[in-house]
Amino acid sequence: MRFPCYDAPVKGLKEADLARGADIYIKNCSGCHGAYGQGNGPRRGIVGPPWPSNLVAEEPAGFFSPAAQMQIIHGGSPGTSMPPMARSLSASQLLDAYAHIVSLRGGALPGQ
Numbered sequence: 115m116r117f118p119c120y121d122a123p124v125k126g127l128k129e130a131d132l133a134r135g136a137d138i139y140i141k142n143c144s145g146c147h148g149a150y151g152q153g154n155g156p157r158r159g160i161v162g163p164p165w166p167s168n169l170v171a172e173e174p175a176g177f178f179s180p181a182a183q184m185q186i187i188h189g190g191s192p193g194t195s196m197p198p199m200a201r202s203l204s205a206s207q208l209l210d211a212y213a214h215i216v217s218l219r220g221g222a223l224p225g226q
């Protein structure tokens with residue numbers, strides 16, 4: 115079953131810079147989420163629980179739309195170690211990093 119509200123897309127994703135996104139992801143996200151987004155980065159053991167999400171799982175743990183995931187990336191997840199990344203990275207850097215996550219998933223956005 116599909117829930118249209120969970121399919122809310124991220125605007126501008128097609129124009130994102132994937133190479134730059136990979137670099138930003140490796141420097142800022144992979145320590146927790148792992149080099150390939152599986153939630154198994156070297157910092158995993160010290161930042162959880164809750165553990166860093168597997169960003170490439172077929173069934174995303176949080177069942178968030180792409181737009182909602184982007185909101186979490188910007189604002190963090192209160193009460194967890196997921197930091198508000200908008201404090202240190204620009205909106206376009208975060209868009210590029212998100213595009214990299216989508217490419218790690220094989221290009222498919224959740225729900226598609």
Ligand code: HEC
Pocket residue numbers: 139142143144145146147157161162164165166167169174175176177178183184186187191194195196197199211212
């Ligand atoms: C210090 C560790 C840490 C860093 C660094 C970090 N995250 Fe997270 N992230 C987490 C944790 C822990 C969660 C789970 C939060 C929860 O359970 O609510 C999470 C959740 C998320 C989610 C929500 C996934 C879902 O569907 O449940 C996304 C998307 C995400 N992170 C992306 C990123 C991106 C992109 C970066 C880098 C720009 C990043 N994170 C950096 C720890 C981290």
